[in-house]
Amino acid sequence: MTGRLTIFSILFGVFYLAAFYYDLALFRYYPEAGQFHFLRNDNLGVVILWYGWIATSALASAAIAFAVPRKMADRLWPGWAWIIPTAVVVGMLIYERRWFVS
Amino acid sequence: MIVVLLIVHGLLAVALLGAITHQALSVLTVARATNGRWNFVDRFRGVDATAYATPIVVLFAVTAIGGALLYPQYRIDVRPALEDTQNSAANGVFEIKEHLVAIGLGLLPAYWLYWRRLHGPETAATRRYLTWLLAFFVWWSFIVGHVLNDIRGLLPS
Numbered sequence: 001m002t003g004r005l006t007i008f009s010i011l012f013g014v015f016y017l018a019a020f021y022y023d024l025a026l027f028r029y030y031p032e033a034g035q036f037h038f039l040r041n042d043n044l045g046v047v048i049l050w051y052g053w054i055a056t057s058a059l060a061s062a063a064i065a066f067a068v069p070r071k072m073a074d075r076l077w078p079g080w081a082w083i084i085p086t087a088v089v090v091g092m093l094i095y096e097r098r099w100f101v102s
Numbered sequence: 103m104i105v106v107l108l109i110v111h112g113l114l115a116v117a118l119l120g121a122i123t124h125q126a127l128s129v130l131t132v133a134r135a136t137n138g139r140w141n142f143v144d145r146f147r148g149v150d151a152t153a154y155a156t157p158i159v160v161l162f163a164v165t166a167i168g169g170a171l172l173y174p175q176y177r178i179d180v181r182p183a184l185e186d187t188q189n190s191a192a193n194g195v196f197e198i199k200e201h202l203v204a205i206g207l208g209l210l211p212a213y214w215l216y217w218r219r220l221h222g223p224e225t226a227a228t229r230r231y232l233t234w235l236l237a238f239f240v241w242w243s244f245i246v247g248h249v250l251n252d253i254r255g256l257l258p259s
Binding site: 002005006008009010012013016020029031032046048050051053054057058061078079081082085086088089092093096098099100 | 170173174175177178181182190191193194195197198200201202204205207208209210211212213215216224225227228231232235
């Protein structure tokens with residue numbers, strides 16, 4: 001189980017970054033209408049994608065973590081558990097520089 | 103109701119900030135003072151770091167859920183106001199907070215696992231860096247949350 005949970009944590013950030021960058025929200029929430037939708041609906045006001053990005057990355061990383069054979073997962077080097085998420089954070093911060101440059 | 107939720111969210115964040123800071127400093131490897139006297143920092147660091155793992159996981163998850171419940175109000179009221187005043191930096195730091203909290207939620211299983219299981223010194227570095235990553239996420243989120251909550255008072259009118 002150690003390896004699979006580690007794989008989940010490692011992949012979660014990677015899938016989250018992909019979901020956010022490529023707009024792969026599993027669902028969308030329209031707070032003004034108080035409605036969830038799977039598809040884009042521009043008539044319902046502002047949209048929240050964040051919940052959908054989290055759902056996408058949780059499902060995708062869980063699917064892969066449980067698909068990996070346990071023995072292979074348990075052989076994973078523990079260092080990847082912090083190195084890959086750190087790289088994801090650095091990548092995200094580089095992308096989000098767009099808010100601070102004119 | 104939203105004000106009550108905001109206050110509870112803030113109080114949980116304070117508890118989380120205290121817990122993660124204790125743990126993050128406790129895994130620093132700094133030599134003890136040779137005179138054997140403990141100063142404030144030594145005492146702050148001198149905690150059983152393992153005991154903090156489960157409370158940190160619970161506090162992080164519950165505080166994130168509280169933030170998720172508050173988020174629609176932010177999206178409807180606060181963000182458009184920031185966009186109207188062309189305060190893109192404030193929007194940017196909040197976007198980063200969103201991402202850090204989400205990545206932090208994903209990290210919790212591995213973080214909990216490496217703290218709860220009886221791992222040897224070969225995983226000490228993993229525990230330390232996972233803790234520091236989460237501590238960075240929590241500090242960023244705490245400061246940004248408070249600044250944005252008070253932004254109308256902080257910005258010149």
